[in-house]
Amino acid sequence: MSIFSYFRQDRANNNVKTSHKAPDIQRFLDYTTSSHLNSQVSASSDKRQCDAFANAPLFSLAAQTAAEELSCRTSNAQLIPQYGLIGTREDVDELTAAPEDQFIMANMNVPWSAFICGSQGAGKSHTLSCLLEACLIQNNPTGTLSHPIAGLVFHFDKFTSDSATQICEAAYLCSAGIPVKVLVAPSNIWNMDSKYRDLPGIAEDRPHPQVAPLYLDDSKLSISTLLKLMAFDSTGSGTPLYMEVVTRIIREISMEGSHFTYGLFKDRLSATKLFQTQETALNMRLQLLDTFLTPELTPHLRKPSAAEQDIWDFQPGTLTIVDLSDPFLSSDDACSLFSICLSIFLEERYNCSRVVALDEAHKFLTQSGAANVLTEDLTSVVRQQRHISTRVFTATQEPTLSSSLINLSNATFVHRFSSPAWFRTLKGHLTGAMGKSDSASPQQESDVFQSITELQTGEALVFCPTAQTRVLREKNTVINQSLGSRFMRVMMRKRVTFDGGVSLVATAKPHATRPSHQIENGRIKMHNPAPRISKKEKTNTPNSNTLPLTQHDRHAQTKNNIPDRSLQARNPQSKRSSSNQVTSSSLSTSQKPDQAKVATNNKVKVKSRKQIISLAQRYADRLAEQKSRDHTTLLNEPERQSHLMTFKTTFEQEPKVCSTSDVKHLFLSVLGDKLGDLNNFKGSYPTVVETK
Structure with a gap:
């Protein structure tokens, strides 16, 4: 062959x-969907165009009409059931273009993200409010919204004071009947409550924003939440030294499988010995953490009471503003709390869709560690927006601070600015900024920058590659064409709600604010800690410094397992010092086992070694105060024995026992450690052994 x-x-x-x-x-x-292989070319093309239109963030009414014609061939379902008017195009020929070509709508049925930038007074917050109106107002005259979305807005102002505080403009959405809830820092709640209760332009019969302190309870205080509150940044180089100890404690709790609570964390932390420098920095961070914990977790602090309603309940059509404008908070602290609020907000996302908005993001999205963590959280949400049904809208003056959000955003609204550095940043992230517009004549890069500087207030150049704004008709065929690498010039519409971002000029009539001393405090109540004994009462009462509580009070408190908070509030280090003493006591016993023998006579009923340590510490605190007033430092042995006899009477009606000698030695060791007399007891502290 x-x-x-x-x-x-x-x-x-x-x-x-x-x-x-x-x-x-x-x-x-x-x-397959290839046109040269599939025989059903027409049906496949119609379906692709309908899918592209249904997922477009922005579209024109002309494109909607054309898409509905194609949809009738494939199905009777409405492609975009929820949408809202954003503005009108300014770069089309008004003589030849139809009116429906000029109206630009926002798709509120599918998740998408937007980045809004521009100089002050150019209309950024106005654009953000228009987008929020399309998401929240159900009976919206500018659109259709059958399923409202739950909204969350982050706001922070560095330059805040009692007389001048910049509130979030999104709060004015309450003028349309939208329930608005404002979560503020507990340390600045009185000032913020007066600002949000007295919004100019809001009628008295209209609902006003409800201000509540931002508190976290044990159900919201997870391991990741605590790490963020402790300013832990795994990617940063400025990690505090105490975070090694904190991370180890949290890791141990996690490996044990125990339910994480703040009380368990504090107990483990109290039993750990730190260096003085570490302990000082840690205490400062814990004080900030205690500020944002519920009064139930911090009963020793006097703070505003928690709101009666659940502040973490996000219903459809409601707006929650987290405004952390506070002279006691830095931008890093605000970013850490924003990140926590974001994670809580997304926990119940399956109940309804979500929208997250950042107002004046340049004030807190800096290049710090906490800001980078928040930026990573936001970019993660944007990457998964289709899976978690969440929209992210960011409004900022400086696009250079959050370039990653520009890269991932579906639409970018560029308002007026005059900074060449900003334009270079946008040019590196937006293909439309290279010089193509959606008009007949192409433009160069310099012309694009000139167009930005010439924008009027409320105008914006919109970059959205997947926007459906153009309709081509060829041979009885309607084809929707996306915006692609072009851009369009849009004038934003008027707001449905009251516009609170109007510039205040010199000739404007000043708004009459309510004086601070006339503000009713009925809506906010204070949580009062356990009452303390004043110095005057101590002087007039001879035995007040001898006993922390009477025998009857101590018996009732021990029976109900109620701790004595009065001296813990005065000396926060008492608990830690006590725990450290327990550790040293145990080490001494292990080194000298012959001294750890427990006598079997003279039994005294006690609860545990920890109870003895705690009560002894409270006795020592009061004795130290008395000796300080008397200008003496040490107790003699008769005084010690007298206090010990009173001390033993408090251990009654308890199921566990130990020897009297153990109670005595442990009590005197703690008392001597507190008052500085360790010569008679050094190295001879037997451990209290609990026996049944």
Whole structure:
């Protein structure tokens, strides 16, 4: 057989094989969308155009009409059931273009993200409010919204004071009947409550924002939450030294499988010995943490009471503003709390869709560690927006601070600015900024920058590659064309709600604010800690410094397991010092086992070694105060024995016992450690052993 005969035979065999595989090829063609392979070219093209339109963030009314014509061929379902008017196009020929070509709508049915930038007074907050109105107002005259979305807005102002505080403009959405809740720092709640209760332009009969302190309870205080509150940044280089100890404690709790609570964390932390520098920095951070914990977790602090309603309940059509404008908070602290609020907000996202908005993001999205963590959280939400049904809208003056959000945003609204550095940043992230517009004549890069500087207040250049704004008709065929690498010039619409961002000029009539001393405090109540004994009462009461509580009070408190908070509030280090003493006591006993023998006579009923340590510490605190007033430092042995006899009477009605000698030695060791007399007891502290 010649080689040519071999090729002819092989071709024949291939033809036979192809004919046998014809049904398989048809099965594969059913799952392809290629026009030159699929026989149903027209139906496949119509479906692709309908899908592209249904997922477009922005569209024109003309594109909607064309898409509905195509949708009638495939299905009767409405492509975009929820949408809202954003503005009108300014770069189309008004003489030749139809009116429906000028109206630009926002798709509120699918998740998408937007980045809004521009100079002050250019209309950023106005654009953000228009987007929020389209998400929240159900009976919206500028659109259709059958399923409202739950909203969360982050706001922070560095330059705040009692007389001048910049509130969040999104709070004015309450003028349309939207329930607005404002969560503020407990340390600045009185000032913020007066500002949000007295919004100018809001009628008295309209609902006003409800201000509540931002508190976290044990159900919201997870391991990741605590790490963020402790200013832990795994990617940063400025991690505090105490975070190594904190991380180890949290890791141990996690490996044990125990339910994480703040009380458990504080107990483990109290039993750990730190260096003085670490302990000082840690205490400062814990004080900030205690500020944002519920009064139930911090009963020793006097703070505003928690709101009666659940502040973390996000219902459809409601707006929650987290305004952390506070002279006691830095931008890093605000970013840490924003990150926590974001995670809580997304926990119940399956109840309804979510929208997250950042107002004046340049004030807190800096290059610090906490800001980077918040930026990473936001970019993670944007990456997963289709899966978690969440929209992210960011409004900022400086686009250079959050370039990652520009890269991932579906639409970018560029308002007026005059900074070449800002334009270079946008040019590196937006293809439309290279010089193409959606008009007939192409423009160069310099022309694009000039167009930005010439924008009027409320105008914006919109960059959205997937926007459906153009309609082409060829041979009785309607084709929607996306915006692609072009941009369009849009004038934002008027707000449905009251516009609270109007600039205040010199000739404007000043708004009459309510004086601070006339503000009713009925809506906010104070949580009062356990009452303390004043110095005057201590002086007039001879035995007040001898006993922390009477025997009857101590018996009632021990029976109900109620701790004495009065001295813990005065000396927060008492608990930690006590725990450290327990550790040293145990080490001394292990080194000298012959001294750890427990006597079997003279039993005294006690609860535990920790109870003895705690009560002894409270006795020592009061004795130290008394000795300080008397200008003495040490107690003699008769005084010690007298206090010990009173001390033993407090351990009654308890199920566990230990020897009197152990109670005595442990009590005197703590008392001597507190008052500085360790000569008689150094190295001879037996451990209290609990026996049944």
